[in-house]
Amino acid sequence: DIQMTQSPSTLSASVGDRVTITCRASQSISSWLAWYQQKPGKAPKLLIYKASSLESGVPSRFSGSGSGTEFTLTISSLQPDDFATYYCQQCNGFPWTFGQGTKVEIK
């Protein structure tokens, strides 16, 4: 299986901060990576697909970059609605796998 490792596991930040989350794959996955946001008691929401494509309706403060084994999700200016847990997912090889999650908390 392709292992996905996110860092950090928890991130404390303030409204307006620029936030970056990293996801590393155990082998190259080209650009076959997605990012999701999950709030407590809710299903994940797709933010970014194919490493850097913004899903329709997602605010432009979210951006993704990277290819191969290292990827980043950036929130340019953190908003109150952005406090949540974020997951990366690879779909380069079966089984699809997710990172362990990064919780963005209020500082």
Add this chain to the structure above:
Amino acid sequence: QVQLQESGPGLVKPSETLSLTCTVSGGSISSSSWSWIRQPPGKGLEWIGYIYYSGSTSYNPSLKSRVTISVDTSKNQFSLNLSSVTAADTAVYYCARGDSSGWYGYWGQGTLVTVSS
């Protein structure tokens, strides 16, 4: 707007079979792939497997011996059967629609299944 809704028992006894159904509305199941993903309480996401409307499937090897995903195009539904469950199978189970590349833009709300006697 495509909507997905999981249904099924919230409590299953150890060694029995967990059975869930996902009903798709607002779109036809005869396109895309349809998946089950689970999340143990307080933990991360685990991909269980998918099915195409044609019936072709792919399963997570860690669960493959116990999992069956099927589709009923006449009812716009797909289903999950997970046999010989243990407490480790306690989780919120999500159904989701995958695009051709494998990411998930549409999810059900999730249903908690607890394995306990």
